[in-house]
Amino acid sequence: MRTSATSFSSIIKNPITAVIFILTISFVLLFLPPRISNQIRMTCAAPVRPLQLAVCFCSNSASNFFERVITAWHDAYDKSQAEEQISQFKNKVVEQQDTIYKLQNKLQSISGFQAENKIDKRKPIPADIIGYDTSNLRKSIVINAGSKHGVKPDNVVVSNNALVGRVVTAGERNSIIQLITDPGSRIPGRVLQTRELVIVEGDSTGFCKLKYVPKWAKLKRGYDIVTSDVGGYYPPSLPVATVFESEIKSGNLFQSVKVLPKVDILKIESVLVITN
């Protein structure tokens, strides 16, 4: 008599059945509610996160090191600057300098944020970026702060007092942040100078789009977009982006406006998660 294990292995040995089996798993995962599938994703990826953190740390250190070397090489043309830098480089070990630089940045951003938001009860949690999205058309990052540190889904993430995105999934020690450039991101905003209400929408490039900008709104390059208090989801007056170009196409109901996010995600190493 055959056991159930044997019959299962014999089913799997059949190529067609194996394909149907794994495709069924994919489709089941695909149609699961996002909350459950995100939890599965966080659990499955958890063992790899320490490796990600280590690789990211090494990459950032190496990147900073090379950046300094290149800067030093460029500055060699200017004698006075080069002398200052050489004396600095002699006195400090590169790794120590890198660590100090990172910590100073974090401290500055925390103190700056707290100084500007003394009345608020919002509590910032500093976190390092440990991973980026592997897809070309989606934009998200992974940070090394999770529910253990107080991060919850839908918390707002900022850097240098400008909006970076929001927490979509919070694991125990890591969280996934949906960036404002992700196609799934929609942020209620306001043009600082003209007070027009807009929706900032990601389009998977380095830029974002403004939706529902009336044709009569006069937007100029360099105008600032801040978060609005409509919906009460995002804290109001948080800088989001600046207007890059606007175009009025005949026949369209609204203007087509391209905006540049305030934060270039590839140039920052740490962020602040705002909990409330």
Next chain:
Amino acid sequence: MRWFTFFCILLCISLFQSTLINWINIGLAVPDLYFPLVVFYSFTTDFKRNTITSWCAGMAKDLFSEGSFGVYSVFFVAVGFLLWSVRGMLFRGHLVTQIIITFIFSLVYNSMYAMYTAISFNALTPLTTIWIIFICSLYTAFLVPIMFLIFNKFQPAQRFFINR
């Protein structure tokens, strides 16, 4: 086929793709390091192994990407199957074929994913998206010689058919 080596390669690709983006991107262009793996196994393994490796690569990409969980595994299995079924007509040992096939099929699967994203969010700008897909596919295709060299080093193609 050495499954342990395959999973090690997959882990390395996942780590590389998800952390060293600053090192490998050229402007908007970010190569898809998973895709040459799918092409390589579609060219060299049998139907069942090809499907399993494509699915594993897709799941790995899904794990480190925002969006619906499982969508890349379905696309990779579909593209892997398509490649496996047409490989008899191709001179798959030649580098140029490998590059062109990677480019074309990368365009196909990225377009499928873009359509899926566009339907889900209605937020993609068509021309920009086409441009991103094009340069990403081109970049991925140009990485094929190095990637295939590495895969061949760890998984020599002639060994695949020992157990068949």
